[in-house]
Amino acid sequence: MLSQGLVVSHEQLGNTDQKLRRLVLQGPAAQTAQAGQFVTVQVQDSARASFDPLLRRPISIAEISPERDEITLLYRIKGRGTEILAQARCGDSLSIMGPLGNGFSLPEEGELWLVAGGIGIFPLFALAQRALSQGLKVRLFWGGECKSFMESAGLASWKELEIKTSLSTLDGSLGEKGLVTEPLHSALTQIKPADSKPEANEVRVSVAACGPKGMMQSVTELCQRFDVPIEVSLEERMGCAVGACLGCVCTLKDKAGRLIHKKVCLDGPIFRGEEVVWNETC
Amino acid sequence: MKPVDLTTQLGGITLRNPIITSSGTYGFGEEYLAYCPLEALGGITLKGITPLPRLGNPVPRLAETPAGLLNAVGLENPGLEEFLKSYLPKLSKIPTAVIANISGFSLDDYACMARALKKGSGITALEVNISCPNVKHGGMHFGTDPKSAQEVMAAVKAETDLPIIAKLSPNVTDIVEMARAVQRGGADVLSLINTLLGMSIDLNSQRPVLANTFGGLSGPAIRPVAVRMVWQVAEAVDLPIIGMGGITSWQDAVEFLLAGATAVSIGTGNFYNPQAPLDVVEGIRNYCEQRGYSSVQELVGLAHRG
Numbered sequence: 172m173l174s175q176g177l178v179v180s181h182e183q184l185g186n187t188d189q190k191l192r193r194l195v196l197q198g199p200a201a202q203t204a205q206a207g208q209f210v211t212v213q214v215q216d217s218a219r220a221s222f223d224p225l226l227r228r229p230i231s232i233a234e235i236s237p238e239r240d241e242i243t244l245l246y247r248i249k250g251r252g253t254e255i256l257a258q259a260r261c262g263d264s265l266s267i268m269g270p271l272g273n274g275f276s277l278p279e280e281g282e283l284w285l286v287a288g289g290i291g292i293f294p295l296f297a298l299a300q301r302a303l304s305q306g307l308k309v310r311l312f313w314g315g316e317c318k319s320f321m322e323s324a325g326l327a328s329w330k331e332l333e334i335k336t337s338l339s340t341l342d343g344s345l346g347e348k349g350l351v352t353e354p355l356h357s358a359l360t361q362i363k364p365a366d367s368k369p370e371a372n373e374v375r376v377s378v379a380a381c382g383p384k385g386m387m388q389s390v391t392e393l394c395q396r397f398d399v400p401i402e403v404s405l406e407e408r409m410g411c412a413v414g415a416c417l418g419c420v421c422t423l424k425d426k427a428g429r430l431i432h433k434k435v436c437l438d439g440p441i442f443r444g445e446e447v448v449w450n451e452t453c
Numbered sequence: 454m455k456p457v458d459l460t461t462q463l464g465g466i467t468l469r470n471p472i473i474t475s476s477g478t479y480g481f482g483e484e485y486l487a488y489c490p491l492e493a494l495g496g497i498t499l500k501g502i503t504p505l506p507r508l509g510n511p512v513p514r515l516a517e518t519p520a521g522l523l524n525a526v527g528l529e530n531p532g533l534e535e536f537l538k539s540y541l542p543k544l545s546k547i548p549t550a551v552i553a554n555i556s557g558f559s560l561d562d563y564a565c566m567a568r569a570l571k572k573g574s575g576i577t578a579l580e581v582n583i584s585c586p587n588v589k590h591g592g593m594h595f596g597t598d599p600k601s602a603q604e605v606m607a608a609v610k611a612e613t614d615l616p617i618i619a620k621l622s623p624n625v626t627d628i629v630e631m632a633r634a635v636q637r638g639g640a641d642v643l644s645l646i647n648t649l650l651g652m653s654i655d656l657n658s659q660r661p662v663l664a665n666t667f668g669g670l671s672g673p674a675i676r677p678v679a680v681r682m683v684w685q686v687a688e689a690v691d692l693p694i695i696g697m698g699g700i701t702s703w704q705d706a707v708e709f710l711l712a713g714a715t716a717v718s719i720g721t722g723n724f725y726n727p728q729a730p731l732d733v734v735e736g737i738r739n740y741c742e743q744r745g746y747s748s749v750q751e752l753v754g755l756a757h758r759g
């Protein structure tokens with residue numbers, strides 16, 4: 172769907188040096204949006220058509236509020252496109268395509284564990300809200316650079332969800348010092364000790380992960396070792412965002428073990444962790 | 454007032470209007486359905502196919518440049534057999550002209566695809582992408598050597614009864630010479646232009662952005678080059694031209710018609726605005742109405758007069 176999103180709020184998130192923004196858009200996209208889906212936003216200097224930047228910018232949907240016709244996008248100012256986007260003011264209208272992509276799947280029962288690295292936390296918020304509203308137990312593992320980042324990137328909103336949370340930072344300024352995979356590993360060991368047989372009362376856990384590629388690869392390997400299903404959210408440079416240009420392919424392994432390409436924009440951005448080929452491209 | 458006649462004759466086929474979408478930017482016709490009803494278009498051009506399936510190049514395949522896009526998809530496609538089995542049957546239901554786009558690395562490649570794509574197969578015309586290396590001739594591109602280009606068109610012509618469209622590469626010194634060569638080979642229509650070879654370097658990694666190093670430049674940045682080539686070819690060669698390269702608006706499309714294109718095609722413009730083809734159809738209609746033209750074809754080549 173191509174629609175206009177009315178900017179109803181656009182604010183800095185946390186500390187200036189984190190360059191994070193929260194953008195709330197009002198429009199029809201909210202009606203069908205699912206957690207894990209994204210929109211592409213046309214970034215323009217002014218109301219007059221400009222071709223620099225030419226391409227729309229993909230941004231995940233971080234919060235969905237169909238009753239208010241609102242979606243929330245959380246983003247980091249990275250280059251020219253997001254810098255221009257950051258100039259959008261309340262009352263402006265932005266051309267958006269979407270919701271696009273497939274979205275996370277929700278387990279029918281058991282626990283959903285969210286594993287985030289850095290701003291990979293953003294799309295997981297909508298998923299947490301959805302899972303909680305369906306009565307699932309949700310747990311968060313989130314790793315980031317430092318306390319300032321975590322607080323800027325929405326830690327307070329996560330605290331309001333009152334879910335069990337394990338934080339880690341690279342410099343140890345908040346939570347455990349180290350990578351997010353460490354607390355995840357301990358938690359997996361607790362639900363599935365290496366020597367135990369599958370038991371009837373075993374907690375059924377599914378994992379949803381978003382973050383840097385290396386982190387998602389490690390999380391996938393961990394989950395596979397503990398036989399826990401995992402979905403990951405991939406990123407790739409996009410042209411059309413509807414599956415027409417083949418600009419955004421990722422490499423997967425099919426059931427027969429052959430390497431194949433899938434489109435991140437249309438077949439993803441959410442894929443089962445075990446089908447992703449992390450290091451090779453073909 | 455009588456409504457403006459938008460129908461367009463192109464190498465023996467009649468299009469509803471002169472707006473087509475370009476190969477490699479419009480998938481196999483289904484991808485943009487939520488944005489643009491196909492019955493509103495004059496035609497669509499399918500992603501380029503090759504005899505065997507191709508996985509294409511590694512990512513990153515795209516790099517954005519000022520008002521432009523570099524792509525190095527590397528002709529990823531399901532291959533002829535899979536195309537015939539899984540894609541072709543659905544195409545006959547598409548309510549507009551469907552142009553298949555074929556690519557190859559030898560004359561045999563082109564001939565075998567032309568043999569499989571005939572009238573009645575759901576395909577309206579065959580666009581021959583000659584911007585590919587000829588592996589039997591040291592990788593020299595078919596589209597940069599007049600003799601090879603002529604041979605490719607003749608090989609295709611001998612195998613199919615469909616109208617054939619030669620898609621010319623702009624990466625040549627003399628576009629008119631190439632146009633004449635493909636005309637000699639039997640081309641019914643000319644498509645121009647394909648992408649311009651370019652590259653872009655990342656200042657952080659100090660490496661090329663594209664995994665393939667080089668890519669094809671498309672989008673508004675190339676439009677003046679495309680308009681110039683359409684103009685030159687229209688002066689010299691008596692074949693209908695599908696003009697393309699950087700069209701995003703009706704004004705751009707009218708510019709191509711005035712330069713001598715009979716129809717226009719929109720590629721990268723769809724990424725910018727997935728409803729661009731609809732806007733262009735309406736804009737051309739209004740332009741004709743306001744200027745008192747009863748048929749869009751009256752615009753073709755007007756800029757050459759006097």
Ligand SMILES: Cc1cc2nc3c(=O)[nH]c(=O)nc-3n(C[C@H](O)[C@H](O)[C@H](O)COP(=O)(O)OP(=O)(O)OC[C@H]3O[C@@H](n4cnc5c(N)ncnc54)[C@H](O)[C@@H]3O)c2cc1C
Nearest residue numbers: 228229230231245246247249250251252253406407408517
């Ligand atoms: C499905 C998806 C969801 C995303 N969700 C978010 C989000 O919720 N929050 C957020 O902050 N960022 C998100 N991103 C990344 C975001 O799209 C890029 O940071 C943004 O496009 C950068 O644009 P720029 O002009 O500021 O940077 P530039 O570096 O100037 O961009 C140059 C080109 O590269 C592309 N590009 C640059 N970085 C990326 C990237 N990481 N992934 C894909 N394309 C890129 C741009 O779109 C543009 O075409 C997402 C990306 C994808 C593919």
Ligand SMILES: Cc1cc2nc3c(=O)[nH]c(=O)nc-3n(C[C@H](O)[C@H](O)[C@H](O)COP(=O)(O)O)c2cc1C
Nearest residue numbers: 475476477501524582646647671672698699720721
């Ligand atoms: C992502 C992408 C893929 C393309 N693939 C093909 C192709 O398979 N065959 C072909 O003949 N042209 C291909 N082209 C070229 C376009 O059809 C068109 O000639 C060119 O992009 C110029 O038009 P534009 O500026 O409107 O995009 C491709 C272009 C892009 C951007």
Ligand code: FES
Nearest residue numbers: 410411412417436
């Ligand atoms: S961005 Fe075009 S296929 Fe995904």
